[in-house]
Amino acid sequence: MKLLKQRLVLLSPVIILAVVLIFSLTMIPSINPTPTNxxxxxxxxxxxxxxxxxxxxxxxxxxxxxxxxxxxxxxxxxxxxxxxxxxxxxxxxxxxxxxxxxxxxxxxxxxxxxxxxxxxxxxxxxxxxxxxxxxxxxxxxxxxxxxxxxxxxxxxxxxxxxxxxxxxxxxxxxxxxxxxxxxxxxxxNEIGTHSANGNAPVSLFQPIWMGSIIGSVILFLVINRLVFTNRIETLAAKLTQVLVGGVLALLVGFGATWISDNWIGIDIPRFTDTALFLSITYFSFFLMISAILSWIGLRGIPIFILTLFFGAPLLAMAPEFMSDFYREWIYSWLPMRFMVEGLRELFFFDQGLRLNAPTTILLEIGFVSLLVLLASALKPILRTVPEKETVVQTQLDA
Known part of the structure; x- marks a missing residue:
């Protein structure tokens, strides 16, 4: 009976209902969509x-x-x-x-x-x-x-x-x-026969987004375990984090493109351009997530998980099929929509990698996120004094 007296157990029905409600709301845009304009x-x-x-x-x-x-x-x-x-x-x-x-x-x-x-x-x-x-x-x-x-x-x-x-x-x-x-x-601008019925750009979003979250969390946890004595060391660590993120971006971009082309069977008309665009996308997402984690910690993870569940159904829809609320207040703020728009141009409109609107906005997101990430090096350093140093200092004071 002790179990029933635990506060978390008593709150579990409320928590579960809240989760069910939140994820039920993600289905609203795809229920009976009707076009407008x-x-x-x-x-x-x-x-x-x-x-x-x-x-x-x-x-x-x-x-x-x-x-x-x-x-x-x-x-x-x-x-x-x-x-x-x-x-x-x-x-x-x-x-x-x-x-x-x-x-x-x-x-x-x-x-x-x-x-x-x-x-x-x-x-x-x-x-x-x-x-x-x-x-x-x-x-x-x-x-x-x-x-x-x-x-x-x-x-x-x-x-x-x-x-x-x-x-x-x-x-x-x-x-x-x-x-x-x-x-x-x-x-x-035909979609062809190996494009997931035209949804190949949307299909590639989830692995890139989840890979960005995991990569950002791993490097965040590693840096958090290190002790820095001054802001120069902290800034150097942040720059190293950015460089590692760049390497991950290239690996993910070319790896995801190769897997999609050879294993999944998606028709990739421009392999190198697609791989580089996915690398830019991953790096932009990585910097954005890392910047938020650097300021609010792991409490920011639910933001990106909810963005995934609320954003994924909208990415496959045309904006004209959304309600005003979803189009103006959710879809317009989704950074991943620029990934989908850029991939559509590469896949179906015979456009190579260029500084079009989606690519430019992804680069701008990455640049602003980089500044925010580096600015976190200016936060006060909370230095933990080792136990042995504390004992020696106590003896000297005595």
Missing amino acids: LPIAVVTEDAGVTLPNQQKLNMGDTIVENIQNANEEDAVHWIEVNSEEEVRDGLNHQDYYAALVIPENFSQKQASLQTQKPSAPEVQILVNQGMNTAAANAASQILNQVVDNVNHNVRTQVLEGFEKQGGTVTTTQASALVTPITKKVVNV
Whole structure:
């Protein structure tokens, strides 16, 4: 019965419920996510057509106008672009998850549907797979639905035209009216077949993050066991800690890349660039964690564990699928999101290692963390007097 009188045992239900609550909250973002302001581009190069009654028709402009006036409940943010070249450039810069391209001869071919030689116009749906697979698929479904609605409207209008003219529909015309507008779906910045369905950048986050925590804790514990007599020695130890962290970063970066490529089977298009980027990422995380540990000690570990559990579900999601709270107050503050963004460029956008936004921010995090870590050498030195020295001093005082 003594066990039941222990305070920790009595508090265990509260502690366990608190843990269950905390980790249950990590599931909220992934439950029934719905898009908000999902950026989708639309471009019309339709030159229009002049009908026999001298009426000018430009169905491309009409479609764009109808799309932008449609009530999507803020699910989609339609962005009108001037040309297909410009829209492809935007897709490569991760400005849109998908795009609808209406060609130059769209109105001309649509007008031919009421002639004896109908020719169905074709639109392109460009799906930006590498940006985020789930969001790109959602954008693709939205555009497919748009084209299906346009098909229905065009079919109705053409049939009404035939009815007003009192004419009959030939077999060729009937065949064309089954699908009056054809669509060609093209995947750009493709994710390939060995990329964990586009989530390879997210898959690499956990081993790098946990490796950063373990490396930082080991060196922190080693340094804490040493006795320093002045701040110069403390600073030298901190610099050594940084150098060891740099060596670990290279080992982890190249090791994780080799394991992912050869053992796990992830397609690594640029081995050296990926390895160096992971080394930069590890070193940045290592310095950040070491800096916090140097000031508050092992009490900082729960911060990084909770960051892992709260951050991991968000990394696989597009920001447009998050609630305002998670997007503004959690996702925007996650340092690991820059790792995922940088890896996406390396894996899916044919970009080599360069000073892009993710790499620059990771370097800035590392630099600030380095300054904070070195500044901890200025803390007061708590020197423990050895037992023998204390005995000798006591005898001398006597």
